[in-house]
Amino acid sequence: MAMGMTVVADGGAVTLSVLSPSSDNSSVDDDGRPKRTGTIWTASAHIVTAVIGSGVLSLAWSVAKLGWMAGPVALLTFAIITYYTSLLLADCYRSPAADASLAGKRNHNYMEAVRSNLGPLQTKLCIISQYTNLFGITIGYTITASISMVAIQKAICYHKLGRHSASCFTSTYTYMRFYGLVEVFLSQIPNFSELWWLSIVAAVMSFSYSFIGIGLGIGKATEGGHSRGTIGGSIFMEGQIFPGGIDNVWTVLQALGNIAFAYSYTALLIEIQDTLKSPPDECKVMKKANLIGISTTTIFYLLCGCIGYAAFGDDSPGNLLTGFGFFEPFWLVGLANAFVTIHLIGAYQVFCQPIFASVEEWAADNYPKNQIIQRNFRISLPILKSVYHANIFKLVWRTSYVFLVTLFAMILPFFNDILGLIGASSFWPLTVYFPIQMYISRSKVQKWRKKWIFLQTLSLFSLVISLSAFVGSFQSVLKDLRTYKPFHENH
Template identity: 40%
Template sequence: MFGRRNYNDDEDEQPPLLQTSNLVLTGTVWTALAHFIAGVIGSGVLSLAWSMAQLGWIGGPFCVVLIAFFALVSAFLISNFQIYSNPNNGTTTTNHSYLQAVHTILGYKNGIVCGCLVFFSLFKTGVVYVITSAICMRAIRQSNCYHEEGHEAACEYENVYYMLMFGLVQIVVSQIPNIFHTKWLSIIAAIMSFTYSLIGVGLGLAQVIGQGEIKGNISGISTKNPTQKLWLVAEAIGDIAFSFTFSLILLEIQSTLKSPPSQKETMKKTSGIAVFITASFYLLCGASGYAAFGDSAPGNLLTGFGFYEPYWLVDFGNACIVLHLVGGYQIYSQTLFAIVERWYVEKFPESVLTVDITSLKVSSLSPAFRVNPLRLCFRTAYVVLTIAVAMLFPYFNEVLAFAGSIIFWPLTIYFPVEMYFVHKKIVPWSSKWVVLRIYSTFCLTVSVFILIGSLHGLIAKRFG
């Protein structure tokens, strides 16, 4: 599954993310930052006002900063693992993906466990993006309806049709061969991220100024049932954790960077900038929304209709979210596509399914891409499956929290720490070993707490 072959064909014909030595690497801090922003500042930012409302003015910002710090530590650790020299046999391996790094450094069994979590993480991100894009497209129609018929009008529409529309677009866009060809898509998505985040901040601040007061309190929303408050806090932390899960795409992005300077140093610089920008935007969006609405902060800032006017700006913000999610879906999906298709090419090198049958031009900004049966069938089936699951569980905040609880600790904390121990030959019970063990155990405890709370929320919504 993790083997490699040499390909002498041109760039478009190579299996995804194999032999980058055959490519002219042109990635810089700015292109890597575009990939990061497109992949990180996504649907999670829309839930942060609601998360702040559950945690309050102290707990909310503290959790954002703390989880951002954890994500940055993880990014710094992972950036060291692209080149690994095995002390047992003297071989040196270049790891082009997170999963390959775990397999190479921690061994086959850890690779299998990590593989299952990676597939789940990438898949759940696709599901969340389908849910969010459908909600945003529906919100545009609702916004126009409220503007024309009044805020009390019955402007309710089903998400199903919008999920199908998003899926049709993704079936076409998914034929882009690999992440090397998505730079233009990432740049557009990153611009959209900034745009709708600023719209959300602007609308929140405008409402605060208009109402002449800052809503919210130190302890967050109060409930008559303390247990219910506990579950809401768990969901809120899970939503924030989901918003910082970018560890899976880091080595994929690092593999696109030119050298010199070293790819590792460029990635560490990019990670620092990306986490700072992301945390700042999250704090601004969460704080402005909470200040505007207090305990009634909507679960999705731009689609919960705390804001009705100006309706055209709400429409534009939601349109930017949809455009961003088209690119964000691809940033994560291309990683999964690469893993599966790389395995298939290695397992069945003579298969007729990998023979090109036609070409496809996704946009005027990109070249024509050759299409083969494997890519067409597998990627189409994947998109259809994400749509089906999104239709079954269309619950924005609960799905975010559940996704964050499942993958935050193992993929952002545990595997990077364990790989660091092996890579740097950290001696057990040394000061660094003890600190990292305490750090990992603490994050595991938080993840279990989030999991229980998010499952409670999902079950209550689905069967309550």
């Protein structure tokens, strides 16, 4: 029974009660967790929200560095690899049951899947890789959102003053702090399952700004008097391979890292699959959602990357939307940047919820008698006709996480460099290595058989690509750090 007290507040009564475990089985699954309500459409929305993030804005730049030949091929290659390994990973959602006629134990997150299939040592490596990746992505989203908000402010300023030579400097740090404040509020959403509405809004926003970027790109590409790119990009020009020397090599490798970042959602696949109601079988639904999500995003990626390259040629900007400048139609560019910001607000939560859940479960398991960690308070607000479940530990921990992410974003505000570094460091282990090794272990694929050789070759190929992209992106970060002063911006 809940123990409660009533506190009188302006406008009505606020009931505060301490919650105890419920005996109502209709609201929980067979393992005691909250009832899952996800469908193929909510899962697809989660995937689109996770995949079409800030990475799409850098694809025109990436294609420009690779050229018309290698650029689209790289985009399709990463898409095919991601889709194939996502199918393998979906099979690992449930652990094998002793009786083949029964469903196995659910693995609620990526880490549990690795532990069930590969053991404790691999699990430790997975934890480091996955959470570093998720932490890095939220940093990248903070940087991107602040850039988009600054672009809106500048567009309004230039239009108001009537000239583009006007002084309209706006600090990205101000908007990073604002973005962090919004995320502090949204981070109190209890769990991944409760994010379905935010993911749908974010997915709509991602489609909207992608369409605007494509439309603006087509308009600019049809104008005369500018280059529409080259076959070789920065790789091959005027009969020379890497005519710009070693700097061009690093840039091309960084471009691969940016493309890898654009497909960095596999680390969330198990968490997304764990929101699906059953029946029908979660694995079959998730595979269909993977097909819908990845095929949809790949089409948008090809359109944004290729049309953006056609519009700007070899001078394609690192962020597609800011590359259109602050000219007419200024309101349309501003609207697109507003959509980017709204989308990234939702995508941020999709990527940080697994970290929240992991730390909170660890704390609950290790400190079962700690009242700060264990006690939940139910606050009933009659005016809003809603109930909010509060926990002091969650409030402090989640707020601290958002603060730390915002601080790192302010220290390292390098858009393309950071995206490339995150994408390169996470693509091989999370998207390729662990799904392949789990599938081999689960399906008992024998060594040196055709399938085993194919899977290991794919893993080795992806490792080489990831290492190369990491080196290129890391070199670019070092180059920027030589001249960068933290918390100082030039007008």
